[in-house]
Amino acid sequence: MAQLMQIIISGILVGGIYALISMGLNLILGVVRIINFAHGEFLMISMYISFLFFVTWGLDPYLSAPIVVLLLFIFGCFVQRIIIQPILETSATVKIFATLGLSIMLQNLALMIWNADYRTVHTAYQTSVIRLGEVAISVPRLIAFAVAILIAVALFLFLQNTLMGKAIRAVAMERRAASLMGIHVKKIYLIAFGIGSALVGLAGSLLMPIYYVFPTVGTLFVLTAFVVVVLGGMGSMLGAFLGGILIGLVEALAGVWISPGLKEAVYFVIFILVLLFRPSGLFSLGKGSEEVGLK
Amino acid sequence: MNRLLTKGNILLILGVLFLFMVPQFGLNKFYMHIVILILFYAAVSGSWNILAGYAGQLSLGHAIFFGLGAYTSTLLLMKSGISPWIGMLVAVGLCLLVGALIGYPCFRLKGPFFTLATLAFSEVIRLVASFWKELTNGAVGLNIPFQPGWSTMMFRSKEPYFYIALVILLLVIAITYWIDRSKMGSYLVAIREDEEAAESLGIPISRYKMYAVLISSGLAGMTGVFYAQYILFIDPEAVFNINFSVQVALISIIGGMGTVLGPLIGAVLMIPLNEILRSAFSGLNGLNFFIYGFVLILVVSLIPNGILPTVRNWLKKATAKKKGTRQVVANPRNGGEQVDSAN
Numbered sequence: 001m002a003q004l005m006q007i008i009i010s011g012i013l014v015g016g017i018y019a020l021i022s023m024g025l026n027l028i029l030g031v032v033r034i035i036n037f038a039h040g041e042f043l044m045i046s047m048y049i050s051f052l053f054f055v056t057w058g059l060d061p062y063l064s065a066p067i068v069v070l071l072l073f074i075f076g077c078f079v080q081r082i083i084i085q086p087i088l089e090t091s092a093t094v095k096i097f098a099t100l101g102l103s104i105m106l107q108n109l110a111l112m113i114w115n116a117d118y119r120t121v122h123t124a125y126q127t128s129v130i131r132l133g134e135v136a137i138s139v140p141r142l143i144a145f146a147v148a149i150l151i152a153v154a155l156f157l158f159l160q161n162t163l164m165g166k167a168i169r170a171v172a173m174e175r176r177a178a179s180l181m182g183i184h185v186k187k188i189y190l191i192a193f194g195i196g197s198a199l200v201g202l203a204g205s206l207l208m209p210i211y212y213v214f215p216t217v218g219t220l221f222v223l224t225a226f227v228v229v230v231l232g233g234m235g236s237m238l239g240a241f242l243g244g245i246l247i248g249l250v251e252a253l254a255g256v257w258i259s260p261g262l263k264e265a266v267y268f269v270i271f272i273l274v275l276l277f278r279p280s281g282l283f284s285l286g287k288g289s290e291e292v293g294l295k
Numbered sequence: 296m297n298r299l300l301t302k303g304n305i306l307l308i309l310g311v312l313f314l315f316m317v318p319q320f321g322l323n324k325f326y327m328h329i330v331i332l333i334l335f336y337a338a339v340s341g342s343w344n345i346l347a348g349y350a351g352q353l354s355l356g357h358a359i360f361f362g363l364g365a366y367t368s369t370l371l372l373m374k375s376g377i378s379p380w381i382g383m384l385v386a387v388g389l390c391l392l393v394g395a396l397i398g399y400p401c402f403r404l405k406g407p408f409f410t411l412a413t414l415a416f417s418e419v420i421r422l423v424a425s426f427w428k429e430l431t432n433g434a435v436g437l438n439i440p441f442q443p444g445w446s447t448m449m450f451r452s453k454e455p456y457f458y459i460a461l462v463i464l465l466l467v468i469a470i471t472y473w474i475d476r477s478k479m480g481s482y483l484v485a486i487r488e489d490e491e492a493a494e495s496l497g498i499p500i501s502r503y504k505m506y507a508v509l510i511s512s513g514l515a516g517m518t519g520v521f522y523a524q525y526i527l528f529i530d531p532e533a534v535f536n537i538n539f540s541v542q543v544a545l546i547s548i549i550g551g552m553g554t555v556l557g558p559l560i561g562a563v564l565m566i567p568l569n570e571i572l573r574s575a576f577s578g579l580n581g582l583n584f585f586i587y588g589f590v591l592i593l594v595v596s597l598i599p600n601g602i603l604p605t606v607r608n609w610l611k612k613a614t615a616k617k618k619g620t621r622q623v624v625a626n627p628r629n630g631g632e633q634v635d636s637a638n
Contacts, residue, residue, distance in 0.1 A: 035407040035411070083592060083596070086596060087595070087596055090599060091599065092353065092406040092407060093347075093353060093548070093552070093595070093599070094595045094596070094599045095407070096353060096406075096407055096410055097544070097545070097548055097591055097595045098591075098592055098595050098596060100541055100588075100591065101587075101588045101589070101590075101591030101592035101595065102588065102592060103588070104538070104541065104584055104585070104587055104588030104591065105585055105588030105589055105592070106588075107581075107584070107588075108581035108582070108583075108584040108585035108587075108588065109581070109585055110581075111580050111581030111584075112579055112580060112581045112582055112585065115580060116580070215581070219537070223414070223415070223418060226411050226414075226415075227415075230408070230411070259426065261422070261425065261426040262422060262423070262426050264418065264422055265418070265419045265422040265423060265426075268415040268416075268418050268419045268422075269419060271411075271412075271415050272400075272412055272415050272416065272419075275401075275404060275408060275411070275412050275415075276400050276401075276403065276404075276412075
């Protein structure tokens, strides 16, 4: 029983990181209507930046997180302006392969700079745990999870209550009408892409004390994020959050009940099943799904 | 007038004859290797092109069929001593089956979600192949013992490999050419451009998409068998690799998706570039793929139709100018997007 509790808790905690990555991907998908295949590489970059801060100045990943978030925001805006904006009105092929091209470039740039080694940071709190009876909770994972919840709430409040947030939602719902209402749609795209990338930057910072960084680390997480986004429903931040936790849980349970080697295969199978039977996701707003090809 | 002796056909026959003569040019092993790689990649990419370029189903899981082909023939050879030639037939049969099994449910998805589903399938199969150690030897891979001979499809020299790759490529090109000229080609293009409109015109879209995936996966499986016999080593990372699927797609995109010779042109340009970069910067891992990614972004942003259709359009425009007439050239292979002088 305690073992099962342990598995469930670790699964949920890992799910927090998945949720952060997925919320960024989902924001970009819901607003800019583009599937960013390079999203995982954004995560990889933020992990390397976090790693660099650590080895150069001994800066703890949690302390450098605000800088990483800011850098990723700027990077996201740059990518949106240079690569995404010019192709927004083109075919699905162009959209898919432009971001795939970016993903290949970034991955191999990292390979050239840092080669394929696994790198990690060592912090004092890395292995510390909180004990609740027989269940041990890893502190960095708990922190990551708490921040994920905090960010999810903050993002929700931002989208619901601020003028900018309302403008972003308006563009997500009906960009032509939004543009007629005087919303600068291109600017909203830029900001949404920036925020989506910033969320990944945060995820990278929180992941660094838990996980290794290597050039293809993004592939691992981005496929999970795709699963989560489809599972949670496109455009639904709550869906992305709950989907992230759900996948974390499934992965943990599959790792124990089936085999660690097949845990990823299990959620890909879930992904395929969801795509086939409920492609609008579990919590979808349904808006704009036809544009990205879900209908 | 003899209809078989048109200018185009004569050029075609000369071209094929030229290709068959290539091993007589006295190329050294390295250059022969590059030529074989070009033929090989053009063939895999051509098989992808039938599904993606013509039917518009952007698969990023082509490594599934390629890998299945490689594993089927290799396992048959290593466990039961069955010749790869027979293995090739079995592999094609298996790929048809798996292609149908994956295609049937996935065809309900459109655009990026079809792509994502094929990616997910590809990952599942890679993970299962790594996991199923009794059968595949897991991540360690399979070393195919070298027993040269025609029955084992292994050779000391490069020439026989060249001819096998060439025949596979010509088969791919011939099938693509046939599709391009037949009713099926028009149906597929209609499906690619607007599925609902195609359906409302009475085109049986599910059946034709299925034909496309079957042809495409069968041919891809064949190339996998060739690869295993040429490289003599396979592991899940090499044959079920997403990057391989991307590379295969890239070659068609650069050359021109939905054209008969696009994949060949893409391979002729990209494979030597890849090999030159790899040997010139051997100390710098990843540079060749970095440039691949860069070229991919450039091509899709600047000439989204690929090289072949773009050059064709220039030529058309140039001849139109010569005649003193100005006409807007609409490219039929490109969603009716007008590629006029404004671009």
